Amino acid sequence: MARKYFGTDGIRGATNQGAMTAAMAMKVGMAAGSHFLRGHHKHRVVIGKDTRLSGYMLESALVAGFTAVGMDVVMTGPLPTPAIAMLTQTMRADLGVMISASHNPFADNGIKLFGPDGYKLSDADEEAIEALIDGDVPLVPSAQIGRARRIDDAAGRYIHFAKATFPSDLRLDGMKVVIDCANGAGYKVAPDALWELGAEVIAIGVTPNGTNINDRVGSTAPETLSETVVASGADIGIALDGDADRLIVVDEKGRVIDGDQLMATIAAGWARRGRLAGGGLVATVMSNLGLERHLAAQGLGLIRTKVGDRHVLEAMRARGYNVGGEQSGHIIMADYATTGDGLIAALQVLAEVKRAGAPASEVLHRFDPLPQLLKNVRFAGGRPLEADSVRAVIAAAEAELTGRGRLVIRPSGTEPVIRVMAEGDDAAQVERLVDSICDAVRAAA
Template structure:
């Protein structure tokens, strides 16, 4: 049976809409708190958020839920998702919560949960919590009711951890960096960390007002950053998303660089320094065939997973790999984090720049991408991928591509969209087969 609330990355939806309400957040707090009330110690949950207006509402509702079942709550305010994962583990919390809808607009929000080890919850844990949401959980009484407090030094703890991922003794003096924080969770920690390492900063997206997160800025809209890099003479541009677990780069010429090229650069750096583990880089089915070919030139496999950083991380752990990610910019460096961390990934790239004294346009152009086209088809309801006409079209296209390319057709995990992606060396063929599949989906929807 599928889960009702949890999707590919926690619970997400329109804040105060049909599902993601304060009432649901209260029940999630009670259910998750009850599930993690194990042992006789005083239990603790850590709650962070990004800068969305609705974060205040959901934070208080979750706090009420957790304290009502006997969990103490530590609120840390706006911090990146990877910071919450790290602090959950370091503060010996039983559970971590990040209130964020990542790269979505401000009117959406979400609830991401981390276990005491700092990793996102398993499907089994999520299913157990969903069952408790529907049940009447026992509430704490008298002195067992939880307390809530806010701590002020969480930002500094995360900055220290981020800087520890940068090579010992290295600095960013003389490097001009344009930084776009998407008016999101990293609006303070990212500039502070880079400034402390010596970078000359030009900042964008560092004035959140609750409504402007990801609004024509950040990793999903890097065009303004690209223009700023060129106009300011910056040597590189860094774009994070609303919760700073994604990274997109811009080279000094204003060219936008996606997660595949970032993975290629870090893989090359790790291979040369003997740091690459597991003999492979883990990526999703959406990563470009050019990345796969480049990894092969390094003697590495490219292990592919379904879309979603939790699938990437699961495969990394199974294979003993320390590098994985997504074309969209999630980059997981298992030696430093338990989830994607845009700032830590950016520092690996900056380390290569300062060590080699080469321009970003050179170090971030390690392979030529195979022509790839992605289109989204919105549907009103039903299951268009189960339609016989769609199945037949997909089968025909896969046969036509054969070994010359790839086709990936999948439903979005967060929106009513069917995503259609194809790639092959023949660009005209790619455009035609994508349109054929999209037309079949539109007819079925």
């Protein structure tokens, strides 16, 4: 069923436009609140946000919507997305809400919803809420309007939770860590957690002003982190994104280490200690073939899903895996969290480096990635991937790559773009095949 408001990760868009107005946020609060009014207990929703200027506006509108249908509201202030998922569970809330557009610039914002189990909502729940947004939601009598309050210890609760995932026999004493919080949701909790575990912490991206979130800092812009690590002689650098649900790492030489390498590191360590469930990892079709070959050499498997951490988590739950994620740095460890958590993943990476007693550049470089190339082809309309001419070129490319690489071609879910990705042992061959497919798509569009 086509969605009107919900995308792959909640509702997102430019603020004060379309689905990201205060009026729409109030409707979302009323609709989601009404949908989760189940049973006769006093219902509760936890609302967190990142540091965007528009977060105040959307928070107030959501509070109005939820209280109007009889839900009590607990506001946490700026906290990572995984912290809201955790608090939704531990506070026995009926619903959790995170106001964030993740790694997008400050002018965007979004609304992510979690069910009472701390997991993102099912398709059925999202479809039911969409129907209520466009319908008439009954309001409660005045005596039943919900109450709203802020809690002051939410950050401390999350720090305690995150630290509890770090091995009890280890400390970070003697390790100099640069942490880049993207001027986002993790700007307080991440440096504090690392310091409490004994690290010498150099924090950047920790001065949010409402408009500088993800602005030349964070996991999508690691250049400043790399420069700071090298200049300060740090052992490692960690970059979170705007809502702190993913990370990228920089080694002591300033080299960026992506999610594939980090997942391989965590999986290897957990496998050695008998902790890895499912016999491998779950990752998306975008993870490098080098990761798959590396795991196979260790007797571990790789399950691939469609792009999106939601699909990764669904496969993990269905198949009994406890580690999975994306090349972009969303890493899910089901033993600890119901969604990707950049800080907890970082702590696991730091634990592996600490145990090895070797530089991060040696510990975290697990395999040489195969040459990989991704190009986007914009088209005006129609379905170019269904054209016989395009199918013929794709079939020829797949045949040429058999045993030496792979091809991933998919339409974007948000814009008229075809994404063409190939990887293989021969970089020149990869580029030639990608270009040939892109040319065929353009000719058919």
